[in-house]
Amino acid sequence: MDNWKGKIVYQIWPRSFNDSNGDGIGDIQGIIEKIPYLVNLGINMIWLSPVYLSPNKDYGYDISDYYRINPEFGTMEDFDALIRETTRYGIGIIMDLVANHTSDQHPWFREALRDSTSKYRDYYIFKEGKEDGPPNNWMSFFGGSAWTYDEKSEQYYLTQFTPNQCDLNWENPSLRQDIYKIMRFWLDRGVCGFRMDVINTISKAEGLPDKTPHRKGLQFPGELTLNRPKTHAYLKEMYQEVIEPYKCMTIGEGPLATPEDVVAYTNPTHHELQMMMHFDLHNLGYGELGKYDFRKLYKWRILDFKKVLYRWQEMMSNEEGWTGNYLSNHDQNRQVSRFGDTKTFRLESAKALCLLNLTLRGTPFIYQGEEIGMTDCLLEEEEWRDYEAMNAYGVLQSMMHLPKVVAERIVKKVTRDNSRTPMQWDDSENSGFTTGIPWIKVNPNYTSINVKSDLESKDSLFRFYQEMISVRNTYPVLIWGDFIPIIERHKHVVGYIRKTKERAMLILINLSTKTSTVHKKDIGQQLIKIIHCTHDMAQHVEVEGELSLRPYEARIYKIE
Numbered sequence: 001m002d003n004w005k006g007k008i009v010y011q012i013w014p015r016s017f018n019d020s021n022g023d024g025i026g027d028i029q030g031i032i033e034k035i036p037y038l039v040n041l042g043i044n045m046i047w048l049s050p051v052y053l054s055p056n057k058d059y060g061y062d063i064s065d066y067y068r069i070n071p072e073f074g075t076m077e078d079f080d081a082l083i084r085e086t087t088r089y090g091i092g093i094i095m096d097l098v099a100n101h102t103s104d105q106h107p108w109f110r111e112a113l114r115d116s117t118s119k120y121r122d123y124y125i126f127k128e129g130k131e132d133g134p135p136n137n138w139m140s141f142f143g144g145s146a147w148t149y150d151e152k153s154e155q156y157y158l159t160q161f162t163p164n165q166c167d168l169n170w171e172n173p174s175l176r177q178d179i180y181k182i183m184r185f186w187l188d189r190g191v192c193g194f195r196m197d198v199i200n201t202i203s204k205a206e207g208l209p210d211k212t213p214h215r216k217g218l219q220f221p222g223e224l225t226l227n228r229p230k231t232h233a234y235l236k237e238m239y240q241e242v243i244e245p246y247k248c249m250t251i252g253e254g255p256l257a258t259p260e261d262v263v264a265y266t267n268p269t270h271h272e273l274q275m276m277m278h279f280d281l282h283n284l285g286y287g288e289l290g291k292y293d294f295r296k297l298y299k300w301r302i303l304d305f306k307k308v309l310y311r312w313q314e315m316m317s318n319e320e321g322w323t324g325n326y327l328s329n330h331d332q333n334r335q336v337s338r339f340g341d342t343k344t345f346r347l348e349s350a351k352a353l354c355l356l357n358l359t360l361r362g363t364p365f366i367y368q369g370e371e372i373g374m375t376d377c378l379l380e381e382e383e384w385r386d387y388e389a390m391n392a393y394g395v396l397q398s399m400m401h402l403p404k405v406v407a408e409r410i411v412k413k414v415t416r417d418n419s420r421t422p423m424q425w426d427d428s429e430n431s432g433f434t435t436g437i438p439w440i441k442v443n444p445n446y447t448s449i450n451v452k453s454d455l456e457s458k459d460s461l462f463r464f465y466q467e468m469i470s471v472r473n474t475y476p477v478l479i480w481g482d483f484i485p486i487i488e489r490h491k492h493v494v495g496y497i498r499k500t501k502e503r504a505m506l507i508l509i510n511l512s513t514k515t516s517t518v519h520k521k522d523i524g525q526q527l528i529k530i531i532h533c534t535h536d537m538a539q540h541v542e543v544e545g546e547l548s549l550r551p552y553e554a555r556i557y558k559i560e
């Protein structure tokens with residue numbers, strides 16, 4: 001089943017990709033229109049963020065029917081057409097499997113509420129409260145208590161994300177069978193596999209105990225709901241029931257998973273998942289309570305970035321784990337805004353980050369719009385759309401006692417809406433995304449940053465992505481090779497070697513806004529031949545024994 005690991009995945013967040021009928025919301029026909037664009041880019045797999053029926057409290061991650069397509073996005077016929085059309089071009093689709101929770105509008109949950117003796121009551125996690133409130137002190141991922149109150153039965157139910165996303169009880173074997181049934185349904189329709197939403201939190205500690213009870217206030221449950229032994233047992237069962245028989249692709253989302261956890265999930269001999277995404281690069285500069293903990297001011301040093309990167313890459317390489325690598329997605333800032341430079345070196349830094357992602361060990365994920373260097377979008381309060389942001393805005397003021405202006409600054413900086421603004425196709429009104437009123441504001445920089453003008457430019461980022469995809473496909477060492485870090489203490493340049501028995505490649509990436517020098521003796525390789533570079537090499541002069549990299553310059557060499 002290793003064939004999936006060599007794929008290049010493009011993530012589509014459908015609501016903001018392409019609107020075909022002018023209602024301001026991206027849809028499946030809109031995706032079909034853009035298949036030639038994706039074929040041209042060179043990707044061979046699409047991760048489709050949820051398109052199921054959903055009341056959209058968390059934009060599709062709150063599912064009310066796993067067997068139906070949200071009418072905003074189209075019909076089941078549209079979906080079948082998407083599968084047909086992508087298959088023609090050898091592009092596979094992976095669906096988003098959101099199986100830690102359902103929407104509170106899902107029939108299972110409605111039945112659980114209506115009749116507390118129904119079998120569906122045990123599909124969820126209901127519990128009596130304590131005298132002074134919820135059953136325990138767990139904090140939700142989005143801030144506030146992780147419990148929601150049901151007045152009718154005077155019990156609480158667990159909601160680790162929004163209060164409308166009810167955690168499922170994976171202890172219940174019949175619930176697990178229902179999840180496998182959903183998976184088989186979509187696999188039989190022709191999807192190639194699943195990206196599994198927060199799959200590392202499906203098992204909760206027995207008895208649902210308080211986290212560090214001596215501390216006051218809500219606590220993030222941490223190991224009480226993350227990466228538990230039973231999660232591994234459930235995944236092994238899922239492997240037997242669905243993954244192995246269908247030979248499907250599986251990528252787990254693993255917030256707060258450590259390299260050790262990811263090896264446990266993904267080492268092929270364990271029969272669980274093929275790959276997992278971790279959050280450690282994205283969490284750089286966050287305080288210990290997560291992204292709305294602003295105490296480190298979201299600052300990070302290249303050396304910190306390298307340390308995290310090297311630790312993960314080396315561990316996966318040595319222990320046969322496998323990561324899905326990404327620098328942005330629908331939950332994170334745009335990558336040039338987060339890890340690059342949007343002022344002077346937008347294109348250069350976008351290329352450097354592309355070269356990084358496409359030369360790492362693991363499977364690269366490209367998030368819609370990153371191939372043209374889209375940036376974060378400044379949104380005013382009335383333009384915010386995401387629950388997480390709006391909730392955090394309140395929590396920062398009420399619980400952390402921050403003045404409104406400061407809370408507002410923080411939200412604007414880290415809100416997920418930053419990366420959810422519409423795809424910028426051209427410089428016509430609404431960036432060519434819709435002929436109607438877009439559901440969320442279009443980034444005003446669409447007049448200069450858009451697909452059309454990028455393709456017309458001699459410095460096209462899209463073409464750089466094409467080239468890097470083809471370099472990766474030409475040199476399998478970039479996919480399968482071991483990862484060996486070099487120049488570990490260099491303050492600006494990320495350096496590593498990818499190596500198999502047959503071949504070795506050297507990668508150097510200047511992540512800084514300054515020209516930086518690498519001494520040839522420090523890389524320990526004499527005969528190197530350049531394969532690809534973010535910058536024009538023609539008039540570049542280098543001193544004997546040194547490699548000098550311009551701001552955000554990145555290069556791949558073949559080691560002879």
Ligand code: TEU
Nearest residue numbers: 058061098141161197198255291331416
């Ligand atoms: O994300 C899980 C997750 O860890 C995030 O909620 C993260 O804490 C947050 O985005 C940081 O800003 C997945 C989905 O990708 C996300 O869109 C959903 O909201 C969430 O699960 C719940 O389904």
Ligand code: CA
Nearest residue numbers: 019021025027
């Ligand atoms: Ca539409």
